Amino acid sequence: xxxxxxxxxxxxxxxxxxxxxxxxxxxTESGCISLQSDLLLKTLGDEVKHxxxxxxxxxxxxxxxxxxxxxPLVKANTTLYQNVKSEHAPAIVDSLSSQPxxxxxxxxxxxxxxxxxxxxxxxxxxxxxxxxxDCIAHGAYQALLKVLTSMTPQQVIQEIADSGxxxxxxxxxxxxxxxxxxxxxxxxxxxxxxxGDEGDPGAFMDRSMMEGDPHRVLEGxxxxxxxxxxxxxxxxxxxxxPLAVKRLxxxxxxxxxxxxxxxxxxGTKFDFNVEIRLGAGAFVCGEETALIASVEGKxxxxxxxxxxxxxxxxxxxxxxxxxxxxxxxxxxxxxNGAASFAQIGTEKSKGxxxxxxxxxxxxxxxxxxxxxxxxxxxxxxxxxxxxxxRAFKAVQTxxxxxxxxxxxxxxxxxxxxxxxxAGSIMGSGGMIVMDExxxxxxxxxxxxxxxxxxSCGKCVPCRVGTYEMxxxxxxxxxxxxxxxxxxxxKDLCGMVKQTSLCGLGQSAPNxxxxxxxxxxxxxxxxxxxxxxxxxxRNAAAKGESIKLExxx
Amino acid sequence: xxxxxxxxxPPTDDKRWKIVETTMRRNDFQPDALIESLHSVQQTFGFxxxxxxxxxxxxxxxxxxKVYGVATFYxxxxxxxxxxxxxxxxxxxxxxxxxxxxxFDEVRNRYAISEGQTTKxxxxxxxxxxxIGACGLAPTAVVDGKVLGKRSPTELLSALDEALExxxxx
Numbered sequence: 126x127x128x129x130x131x132x133x134x135x136x137x138x139x140x141x142x143x144x145x146x147x148x149x150x151x152x153t154e155s156g157c158i159s160l161q162s163d164l165l166l167k168t169l170g171d172e173v174k175h176x177x178x179x180x181x182x183x184x185x186x187x188x189x190x191x192x193x194x195x196x197p198l199v200k201a202n203t204t205l206y207q208n209v210k211s212e213h214a215p216a217i218v219d220s221l222s223s224q225p226x227x228x229x230x231x232x233x234x235x236x237x238x239x240x241x242x243x244x245x246x247x248x249x250x251x252x253x254x255x256x257x258x259d260c261i262a263h264g265a266y267q268a269l270l271k272v273l274t275s276m277t278p279q280q281v282i283q284e285i286a287d288s289g290x291x292x293x294x295x296x297x298x299x300x301x302x303x304x305x306x307x308x309x310x311x312x313x314x315x316x317x318x319x320x321g322d323e324g325d326p327g328a329f330m331d332r333s334m335m336e337g338d339p340h341r342v343l344e345g346x347x348x349x350x351x352x353x354x355x356x357x358x359x360x361x362x363x364x365x366x367p368l369a370v371k372r373l374x375x376x377x378x379x380x381x382x383x384x385x386x387x388x389x390x391x392g393t394k395f396d397f398n399v400e401i402r403l404g405a406g407a408f409v410c411g412e413e414t415a416l417i418a419s420v421e422g423k424x425x426x427x428x429x430x431x432x433x434x435x436x437x438x439x440x441x442x443x444x445x446x447x448x449x450x451x452x453x454x455x456x457x458x459x460x461n462g463a464a465s466f467a468q469i470g471t472e473k474s475k476g477x478x479x480x481x482x483x484x485x486x487x488x489x490x491x492x493x494x495x496x497x498x499x500x501x502x503x504x505x506x507x508x509x510x511x512x513x514x515r516a517f518k519a520v521q522t523x524x525x526x527x528x529x530x531x532x533x534x535x536x537x538x539x540x541x542x543x544x545x546x547a548g549s550i551m552g553s554g555g556m557i558v559m560d561e562x563x564x565x566x567x568x569x570x571x572x573x574x575x576x577x578x579x580s581c582g583k584c585v586p587c588r589v590g591t592y593e594m595x596x597x598x599x600x601x602x603x604x605x606x607x608x609x610x611x612x613x614x615k616d617l618c619g620m621v622k623q624t625s626l627c628g629l630g631q632s633a634p635n636x637x638x639x640x641x642x643x644x645x646x647x648x649x650x651x652x653x654x655x656x657x658x659x660x661x662r663n664a665a666a667k668g669e670s671i672k673l674e675x676x677x
Numbered sequence: 678x679x680x681x682x683x684x685x686x687p688p689t690d691d692k693r694w695k696i697v698e699t700t701m702r703r704n705d706f707q708p709d710a711l712i713e714s715l716h717s718v719q720q721t722f723g724f725x726x727x728x729x730x731x732x733x734x735x736x737x738x739x740x741x742x743k744v745y746g747v748a749t750f751y752x753x754x755x756x757x758x759x760x761x762x763x764x765x766x767x768x769x770x771x772x773x774x775x776x777x778x779x780x781f782d783e784v785r786n787r788y789a790i791s792e793g794q795t796t797k798x799x800x801x802x803x804x805x806x807x808x809i810g811a812c813g814l815a816p817t818a819v820v821d822g823k824v825l826g827k828r829s830p831t832e833l834l835s836a837l838d839e840a841l842e843x844x845x846x847x
Contacts, residue, residue, distance in 0.1 A: 156811045159824035193813025326769030326808035364716065364753050365809055367822075403716055405751030408807065422711035423743075424750040440709075483771035483812040490813045521770065555812075557770050571773055575807070581750075 126384040128391050131261065131270055138262035145183040147221045149173075150200040150250065153186030154336045155368050156329075156490075161211070162186075162197035168211040169199075172218050182221065185259070188337020190250035192237060193490035199229075200250070207231035236506040237488050242469065244477050245453045246493045249337040254372050257379040260340040266385050268459035269344050272351055273393045281352040282308060285455070287463035289475035294320060294411075294448030295523065295552045296628075297474070297541040303445065306435040307353040310443035315355035317346055318439065318446045320416060321362040321369070324408040325524030326575070328555030330479040331449035333491055335362065335369035338453070339376035343399060345452030347386060348459060350397045353445050358399040359420055364406060373401055408525070408579035412627045413438075413446045415581065426583045427627035448553065450479060470496030474540035478551070482508045484558040485515065494539070501535040504558065515560040519643070523552025525572045525579075526632030528639025529565065548639040550632075565644040566651060570598040572636035580629065587630030590621035594637065601648060604655040611648055615641065685735040688728035693721045697729075701736055708739045711747055715754055724755045752807070760795040760802035762840050764833075765819040769808030775815040781805065783830035784837065800841055 126134075142148075151157075151166040166186050173182045190198045195207035201217055206229040209217070216226045233239075243249075253259040260266075272281055286301025307315065319342060323331040335342060346358045362370050377399050380386045386397050402420050409415045410425040417439050419425040438444025454476060458466045467475050474496040480503065483489050487509030494503065504510065504520060511517050519529040528549035530537070537543045541551050559568065577591040597614045600606045618634035618641075625631045641648065684706075687694035700717035704710030714737065718729050725748050734741040748754045766772075766781040781792075784803055788796050795802040811817045814826025818833050820840050825833065 155809075155824060156813050156826065159811055159814060159817065159826040193811075196814070323810065324807070326773075327771040327812050328808075329810035329812050332810040365806065403713065404753075405712055405716065406753035406807070407751050419712065420709070422707075422709035422713075422739075422747070424746050481812055483815060484774045489771075489815070524770070555770070557774060559774060563774060571770065579807075 126391065128270055128274055131266060131391070134258070135261050135264070135267075138258045142183070142259075142262055144180075146181045147183070147202055148200075149182060149184045149202075149217065149221075150187040150190075151184070152188070152190050152196060152198045152250065154189045154333060155366075156189065156193040157196040157198065158368070160197050162209075165197055165199070165209060165211050165214065168214040169217065172214045176218065178218070182218070185253040186255070187251060188249035188254055189246075189333045189491055191241070191246075191490045191492060192231065192488060194488060195231060198231065198250075201225075205231040205233050235509075237492070237509065240498075240502065240507050241493050242477050242495045243493050244457050244466075244469075245334070245341075245450060245479060246338075246491070247457070248341065249333065252338060254337055254339055255375055257340065257376070257383060257385075260338070264460070265340040265456075266344055268456040269347050269351075269385070270391055271459055272348050273391050273395055278308060278352045278354065281348060281459070284463045285352070285458060288458045288466040289463075289470075289473075290451070290454055290458060290466065291474065291541065292448060293450035293454070293478065293553070295526065295550060297551060300447065300451055303435065303447070304349065304352050306433075307355075307443050307445040310436050312443050314357075314440075314442045315353060316439045316442055316444040317350045317353065317355045317358045318416065318420065318444060319346055319358065319360040319452055320411065320413070320446055320448045321360055321366075322404045322411045322416060323363060323366075323449070323553065324411045324579075325526075325553050325555050327483050327521075327557045328481050328524060328553045330481055330491060330554050332366050332369050334449050334453050334479075335366070336372050339369075339373045340380065341453050341456055342373075342449055343376055343380055343386065345455035346399060347390070347397050348455050349445055349447065349452065351395055353443075355445065356396050356398065358397060359439070360399060360401045361404060361410070361416055361420055362401060363404045365404075370401060370403065377401070407581070408575070409581045409627070409629050412629060415627065416446065417444065424581070426581050427629075429626060450554070471538065471540045473542055478539065478554060480554045480556050482556050482558070484521075484556075485511055485560040485563070486558040487512050496540045497538045499535070500530065500537055500539055503539065503556070504535060508558070511558070511560050515562065518559045518561050518563055519565065521549075521557040521559065521568065521636075522555065523550035523635070524555050525575045526550060526628065526635055527552045527555075528635050529559070529568065529643065530639075531643040534643075548635075548642050550635070564602070565640040565647045566598065566602045569637045569640045570595065570602050573598050573633070576629065576633040580633075584624075584626040584630065586621050586624040587626065587633065590617055590625070590630070591633050593617055594621070594634070598637070601651050601655075604651055604658065606652050606655055608652060611652060685732060688732050694732075696721050697733070698736075701733070706737055708737050711737055711739055711744065712751070715744070715748055719754060724758045726756065755793075757793075757795070758799075761800050762821055762837075763802045763804060763819075764837060765804045765806045765809070766833075767806045767809050767811075767815075767817045767819070769806070769812065769815075771812035771815040772808075772817055777816040780816055780818055780828065780830050780833050783834060787834060801837070 199206045199209045290300040291297040407425045415425040415427040434444040573595040582588045697717045734744040
């Protein structure tokens with residue numbers, strides 16, 4: 126494709142879009158599909174066809190609109206409908222030229238929508254992820270065009286560095302710095318890898334991104350490849366996300382067909398190919414060296430760093446690994462400039478972050494908020510607080526590597542540093558809210574069980590340590606624990622944290638440490654109960670023996 | 678091509694081995710295509726047995742021990758045949774907090790099978806997922822590849838009834 130072809134394609138697609146009088150967008154991501162939105166999409170299409178309106182009404186499937194708990198969501202022109210079922214299709218088509226369907230209305234003026242800032246997800250819920258033309262109409266590949274025709278790789282890296290973007294996978298490493306390291310690494314063969322192994326239970330931002338706007342991820346990868354001098358890209362996706370795999374595959378094929386990836390992109394000398402590699406269910410493969418081993422077809426075992434993948438990664442070549450959301454941030458930074466990106470957020474954490482809100486909370490789903498927003502505003506304003514009149518207890522961020530933040534710390538702002546200071550981490554963006562009915566020892570035990578089974582077994586501290594910690598937590602939770610057990614648990618936390626090989630083991634004690642920090646009384650309560658029942662048993666046994674003596 | 682000339686014979690005459698062969702051929706029979714190839718075997722035949730692993734090992738020129746190592750390292754691969762129907766209960770954090778454990782317990786108790794097991798008549802397998810990414814609709818389960826969101830234990834059991842009946846009719 127030539128540069129002018131992209132522009133003419135975009136203009137034509139936009140004109141085609143405007144030729145329709147009405148637009149109906151139906152969410153067709155995994156969440157809404159589980160509530161039968163695929164059937165709904167078909168019914169709406171049939172209804173429009175039946176009435177002979179196919180030239181006037183455009184019905185399409187789109188990505189996530191955020192408020193998953195009220196799905197399936199449908200947007201008819203500017204009106205948002207929630208909990209829509211197939212039988213509502215005629216009423217929705219009727220409403221296009223008259224009054225909205227009252228009982229299905231979803232208030233778009235509620236804080237859930239108004240307090241968000243959509244940059245990465247700006248096209249999610251607007252574009253049909255399975256149509257390249259529709260994505261191009263909404264500006265896809267414009268950033269790649271700009272980069273290839275008017276910027277040098279150094280300028281691209283400088284732009285990303287100036288934006289202040291940090292890795293969205295969890296650790297928050299400055300993206301510009303990472304790119305510069307790979308660009309500087311000697312070698313003619315280099316790789317870019319997209320980490321779509323979203324293993325944190327409770328997080329689904331990356332799934333949504335890959336299902337809802339796959340071309341944006343591809344575009345980000347292509348720009349990265351140009352910047353660091355790579356020709357080959359790999360997207361590593363969990364096998365548990367079949368729809369994401371399907372849509373990415375389709376996106377790659379379509380982009381190939383239109384020469385948006387492949388040989389001599391936009392008539393320049395830049396070549397870039399992408400392939401998908403499936404994960405096979407191993408949390409440790411989120412760690413970059415383990416991920417590389419898995420892409421190479423091996424067991425996902427991490428290895429000590431250095432050498433870092435930037436110097437010696439896939440097949441021993443310099444390799445850039447970024448997370449899905451990081452790549453999705455690239456196109457807007459290039460299009461709108463680093464300065465406009467850097468305006469958003471705090472001093473050290475720029476831009477927006479996508480969070481997955483789940484657990485005991487009113488509005489569950491996906492949100493994109495500016496960095497630096499108060500945690501309280503997310504929980505009570507955007508997410509609508511705790512349902513059933515219960516009290517908030519803690520919010521868990523960062524998955525099995527993160528920690529729990531209690532009610533009295535909700536005033537902290539959401540950025541990399543504040544969350545770390547509070548004993549948790551930003552992580553990939555899962556936020557699981559717990560109310561007063563959740564027991565924190567049980568939560569810690571849950572995460573430890575996760576880490577124990579997901580430990581790859583390569584290093585002893587992690588393999589044995591997580592097992593022992595799980596045993597101790599189990600004992601305490603089952604009211605069989607002692608104060609010695611608690612002390613041993615604390616000791617093990619420090620040992621496993623300091624001596625494990627990779628991030629999995631180093632962060633496995635975090636859920637225990639943070640619950641101990643804020644909720645130690647729950648541990649002590651259980652231990653006290655254990656001692657009390659032990660004392661009872663002893664007393665009973667003693668009573669028994671006295672009785673026996675009397676009898677004899 | 679010399680590659681196809683030296684390609685070992687598939688374990689059986691089943692034509693479906695061609696599907697797996699296509700996957701390996703697309704990757705030029707490179708050793709790094711091991712996981713892809715095992716995915717292909719499992720997708721086609723439902724599980725990985727020793728003859729299939731032996732064949733993949735020979736075709737990709739990878740030691741059988743390494744193939745076995747990979748097959749047992751990743752949770753997604755199974756070395757046992759699955760039941761005609763598969764029920765996966767998600768026990769990720771969000772589902773756990775919202776009562777996913779209860780879904781699991783109800784299915785386990787009713788069909789007397791625990792995690793990774795199949796009923797004696799080979800009809801139903803019960804599996805556990807770490808997270809299927811539909812956390813907004815917790816608790817969730819997947820019955821025969823279909824994701825079911827916001828389900829109570831009773832609703833899940835009736836969905837299973839429906840799935841099991843459907844097969845018997847056909």
